[in-house]
Amino acid sequence: MTPPAHGEPSLPPVFKRRAGETMAQIPKEEYILETTSACPGCSSSLSLRYILKAAGPDTVLVIPASCSSVIQGMYPNTAVNVPVYNIAFAAAASCASGMVAGLRRAGRETKVIVYAGDGGTVDIGLQALSGALERETDFLYICFDNEAYGNTGMQRSGSTPLGALTTTTPLGKIHPKKEIDRIVEAHHPPYQATAISAFPLDLFQKVEKALTFRGPSFIHLLAPCPTGWRFPHGKTIEVGRMAVKTAAWVLWERGQGRLSVSAPSKGPLKRPVPLQDYLGMQGRFKGLDPALLSRLQQGIGTNREAILAEAERP
Amino acid sequence: MKEIVTANYAIAEAVKQAVPGVIAAYPITPQTEIVERIAQYVARGELACDYIPVESEHSAMAACIGASAAGVRTFTATSSQGLLYMHEMLHWAAGARLPVVMANVNRAVGPPWNVWADHTDALSQRDTGWLQVYVATAQEAYDTTLMAFRIAEDKEVLLPVMVNLDGFLLSHTMQDLETVEPGSFIPPLHLPHAIDPAHPAAYAPLTGPKDYYRFRWEMEKSMRAARRVITRVEKDFAGRFGRRYGVTEEYRCEDADILVVAMGTLAREAEVAVDRLRAEGTRAGVMRLRWFRPFPTLDLTGREVVVIDRDYSFGFGGVLARSLCSAARIEPFSVIAGLGGQEVTYEDIASFVRERRPGEEYWFGVKGDV
């Protein structure tokens, strides 16, 4: 066997700490420096901050082409204080598969987290993701879903919701959002969850939990994007909360085949506020065709009911 | 140990002895025997390695990249469509300076479907930053694979190496193989830029016009250094195991007025043709080009040259012939022969030499319109 190229890293004690029950218990260590080149109000820097606090320093981020390739900063600088392995658009999950195998071969328990966009996950990277899930790769895959191709200027992706305006759907998207969670579920990963930066404690806890499993875990992170969704950059958290309140985005987790609805979504799942309160905050749904709106509403309703039904299944 | 085996088997055997930590591969004719054998070695515990049965060649190379970045030795094998499917990741592996070793069983590219020998698959990847070597016997496939790990992992090189062998003509032909105990010939891999959470770094981040070219220049410097390293490694190999190859392998070239230049099995075929030509009084020789990248410096002055290409670059010419035109400043007789496994006998090769027309191109088998 090829020996590791270097000694074991000495890990700060925070690495061994268990999950915070409250925001106050979340580790103070920062792995995202205050110098990302994200748009103002981008939810990505915020999400990454909590993701890495949960993962700790013995972590590698694998990042395919996406906003995150830009956000991390430009050579020779970086805003991320763990190794970041940048890789071609379609290759995040497959690169991570090899990396996990290599690290384990070298006797290392380093965590490998893929942080990929929705395009890199549901479109061009789907085959590699499916393969890595099927092969039970020991990694955490996080899909950062800003519901379009952000890096290239907001073209539609398979994850863009019905009706949304993007630069390639100038009349609103006529196809519904691809249900990546159902596709992933069909691979039966040990742990699967949804999250959003507006609920950072929930995100932190889910990442921490995901990393306790051997094998693949998947977190689908809705990522309000002021630039692409066309809302003022001070409203990222508000838009995120509204996504949850309207149940347009439902927070849940699934482990050992059981789905449980996360605390912030428990109320809204039964009594959502009108969807219009969420859509109306965003320019991308402006002038939405009534027929598309009703299909969008129907789809969100169906998803909500399916989650409720699964959660209440004995 | 002496055995009679196919070149595919010989490669699998060499890989087993080099003990990669991770192998990720996807099957394709005529490469399959290599990956099937390796999967067996791993399953039987004869090779302590993770075999990742990926879902595509793009993923095979991506997985090799990830594993290599973690600092472990990696190997894969492919052919034709699989190699083309990897294209994006071939650039990535080289640009990321990862010493991945790959066997490519040369096969024609579709359409139409054709599984027989042809060099267009590998030659269309010549600008990816991979070293490329073309072998002609099972023994050479074995020896070169062992050397490929050593060359790729040399700290002056740190670039991936592609070992090319002709589909079926070599991959499936039984020949003698004498295996060795590589021992210290392949030292443990020490990748200076292996991922290390104790020293966080951004790998391949966005890099501007002020810096990008520096990384490209570093690659070229390593390609140039590779010429030295190849010679050094071959010398060490010859010293330990008694077999020597060279950047080119020459047959009856010393006093030759006419050289046949080719790669792979065709060049071995040409040796028989040369014997015939010599019997007729034509002083011919064969130069078999082994290393295509880095491309060797060759002195062919004062000789007529017949180049046989088992490949083609549309709208330009035979890739080897054209490379020799620019690198060695010659005007060869360029023969395009053996495409998609087209049968080329040593008598055919002798007739290429007899009927040579320096400076012209000739498509073997095509009548009238070339």
Ligand SMILES: Cc1ncc(C[n+]2csc(CCOP(=O)(O)OP(=O)(O)O)c2C)c(N)n1
């Ligand atoms: C093979 C390939 N095709 C296209 C691109 C161009 N490209 C880079 S990022 C990107 C979109 C990324 O979208 P997504 O995955 O949703 O991430 P986001 O930028 O939104 O974070 C595209 C189309 C590329 N880099 N590689």
Ligand code: SF4
């Ligand atoms: S386009 Fe959206 S996701 Fe991308 S950096 Fe800007 S705000 Fe963030």
Ligand SMILES: [Mg+2]
């Ligand atoms: Mg996106």
